[in-house]
Amino acid sequence: MLTLKSKFTVFMSEERSLNFIEEIIENDLNSGKYKTLVTRFPPEPNGYLHIGHAKAICLNFGLTQKYGGYTNLRFDDTNPVTEKTEYVNSQQEDIKWLGFQWKNELYTSDYFDTLYDFAVKLIEKDLAYVDHSTADEIAAMKGTPTEPGKNNSYRSRSIQENLDLFMRMKNGEFADGVCTLRAKIDMAHTNMLMRDPIIYRIKHAHHHRTGDKWCIYPMYDFAHGQSDSIEEITHSICTLEYVSHRELYDWFIEKLEIFPSHQYEFARLNLNYTVMSKRKLLQLVNQGVVSGWDDPRMPTISGLRRRGYTPESIREFCDRIGIAKRDNLIELSLLEFCVREHLNKTANRVMAVLDPIKMVISNYPEGQSETLYGENNPEAEDKGGSREIPFSKTLWIEREDFMEVPAKKWFRLAPGAMVRLKHAYIVKCEDFVKDVEGNVTEIHCSYIPESKSGEDVSGINVKGTIHWVSAAHAKTAEIRMYDRLFSVESPDAEEGDFKDYLNPGSMEVIKNAYIEPYLASADLSSRYQFIRKGYYCLDKDSTAQHLIFNRTVGLKDAWAKGNK
Numbered sequence: 299m300l301t302l303k304s305k306f307t308v309f310m311s312e313e314r315s316l317n318f319i320e321e322i323i324e325n326d327l328n329s330g331k332y333k334t335l336v337t338r339f340p341p342e343p344n345g346y347l348h349i350g351h352a353k354a355i356c357l358n359f360g361l362t363q364k365y366g367g368y369t370n371l372r373f374d375d376t377n378p379v380t381e382k383t384e385y386v387n388s389q390q391e392d393i394k395w396l397g398f399q400w401k402n403e404l405y406t407s408d409y410f411d412t413l414y415d416f417a418v419k420l421i422e423k424d425l426a427y428v429d430h431s432t433a434d435e436i437a438a439m440k441g442t443p444t445e446p447g448k449n450n451s452y453r454s455r456s457i458q459e460n461l462d463l464f465m466r467m468k469n470g471e472f473a474d475g476v477c478t479l480r481a482k483i484d485m486a487h488t489n490m491l492m493r494d495p496i497i498y499r500i501k502h503a504h505h506h507r508t509g510d511k512w513c514i515y516p517m518y519d520f521a522h523g524q525s526d527s528i529e530e531i532t533h534s535i536c537t538l539e540y541v542s543h544r545e546l547y548d549w550f551i552e553k554l555e556i557f558p559s560h561q562y563e564f565a566r567l568n569l570n571y572t573v574m575s576k577r578k579l580l581q582l583v584n585q586g587v588v589s590g591w592d593d594p595r596m597p598t599i600s601g602l603r604r605r606g607y608t609p610e611s612i613r614e615f616c617d618r619i620g621i622a623k624r625d626n627l628i629e630l631s632l633l634e635f636c637v638r639e640h641l642n643k644t645a646n647r648v649m650a651v652l653d654p655i656k657m658v659i660s661n662y663p664e665g666q667s668e669t670l671y672g673e674n675n676p677e678a679e680d681k682g683g684s685r686e687i688p689f690s691k692t693l694w695i696e697r698e699d700f701m702e703v704p705a706k707k708w709f710r711l712a713p714g715a716m717v718r719l720k721h722a723y724i725v726k727c728e729d730f731v732k733d734v735e736g737n738v739t740e741i742h743c744s745y746i747p748e749s750k751s752g753e754d755v756s757g758i759n760v761k762g763t764i765h766w767v768s769a770a771h772a773k774t775a776e777i778r779m780y781d782r783l784f785s786v787e788s789p790d791a792e793e794g795d796f797k798d799y800l801n802p803g804s805m806e807v808i809k810n811a812y813i814e815p816y817l818a819s820a821d822l823s824s825r826y827q828f829i830r831k832g833y834y835c836l837d838k839d840s841t842a843q844h845l846i847f848n849r850t851v852g853l854k855d856a857w858a859k860g861n862k
Contacts, residue, residue, distance in 0.1 A: 317621035335367030343385035345576035346591040359398040371400035428463035446486035526559035537566035606835035606850030611637035709762035724749035
């Protein structure tokens with residue numbers, strides 16, 4: 299049976315063939331259909347980007363890196379009620395952090411005048427009309443997938459009347475919801491989206507860029523394809539939920555006689571043990587379930603960054619899951635595997651004791667200390683150099699590394715047992731002290747002076763090695779242990795409120811852990827392996843007086859074994 303690591307390694311060892319979008323692009327470029335490949339990433343600035351967006355980012359930017367050409371960043375800012383400059387800024391930061399750079403920074407609002415003219419052109423062709431029906435009336439007359447819709451009386455308005463009404467909409471003469479502009483297509487069409495879709499609605503709301511210039515705003519389906527066309531996007535890549543929109547996309551372009559951009563769809567990223575809806579993520583933020591969009595438990599790119607994920611690991615993850623035509627659920631363990639693989643090669647090794655118990659080395663000279671050296675990363679190509687580690691008579695070790703009555707095959711500390719202290723000496727447990735409640739509070743050991751790591755001439759072989767921190771030199775730190783935000787694989791698929799399935803153990807805080815003094819100079823861009831514990835990074839809430847580290851991921855996938 300393949301382990302998680304071997305399964306993913308075998309998967310990646312196979313030569314990757316072209317995905318279906320790459321095949322289309324190669325055919326288009328080789329045939330001369332397009333001279334230059336142009337893609338776009340068009341987020342709506344109504345929230346922070348998440349890991350699903352990372353897949354779309356890597357695809358769009360990756361294609362133009364591979365085949366030449368360029369990618370535009372276009373903010374789909376057609377809903378002033380939900381959009382903020384804060385979201386624009388965060389999305390730009392996330393894309394850059396992932397390692398990509400757009401050629402042009404654009405906004406759908408850049409095209410509001412042009413889109414208005416496009417709408418007027420449709421009216422002049424008798425392909426659009428102003429409808430004073432209510433939302434409920436429009437829905438009732440639209441029919442069902444098996445029953446055709448019905449034309450209403452507004453559909454027969456004259457071109458001149460529609461031009462006048464649309465201008466009055468633009469001039470602010472009507473309140474929100476009084477009327478809409480609809481495309482005149484076919485109310486009996488088999489594709490429900492082609493049954494006279496709304497293309498403009500009234501919203502008297504302040505826009506984050508255009509201010510109060512506009513009170514009518516184009517709908518996504520009208521703005522999207524036309525914006526692609528204006529920018530001469532050759533391959534407009536969307537997720538599968540837009541398959542049914544493609545016919546409308548093409549209809550607008552055909553009737554407006556503009557550059558023929560074309561839409562292609564791929565499967566969106568669905569990740570288990572989380573939700574990917576920005577609406578639901580916003581609920582978690584607004585209701586205080588998480589500390590913010592960048593809470594390390596969130597699937598947002600900013601949350602992953604704060605938790606310690608690297609752009610390389612996320613790009614690798616997106617590459618491994620590939621581009622498919624059918625939706626599927628991707629295991630979170632694959633994302634964790636990717637970050638472990640990258641951090642194993644790049645993160646410096648350090649020692650931190652999270653559940654401390656005191657060890658006193660009885661035969662080590664009182665008041666003496668010495669400097670030992672530890673290799674920063676034996677997996678790095680250059681071995682990562684080394685760091686100084688102070689050693690003294692009194693140490694902190696993990697409580698779990700001592701057992702009063704050792705189990706079978708116990709290779710750590712126990713009465714009379716010997717272990718090696720990482721980068722230091724072999725020690726032997728001689729005695730221990732308990733408090734009145736029977737808890738072990740202190741362990742007394744002796745050390746073998748001739749057993750110093752790198753200079754060991756003691757001839758003693760031990761099977762166990764444990765980490766430690768010198769009590770006299772240790773720094774204290776708060777450790778935040780993060781895990782899956784939800785306790786079920788598909789919270790969206792469960793009955794009731796998705797928040798009912800939140801994992802109560804998704805965050806554990808250790809207030810007073812002991813860390814090497816080396817970590818006092820940690821910075822936000824560095825990642826560390828706490829030896830035998832996992833991978834960690836400094837949190838942005840840290841100060842020089844109060845260090846805080848976030849656990850990125852454990853050394854192994856413990857979830858599958860312990861939670862299923």
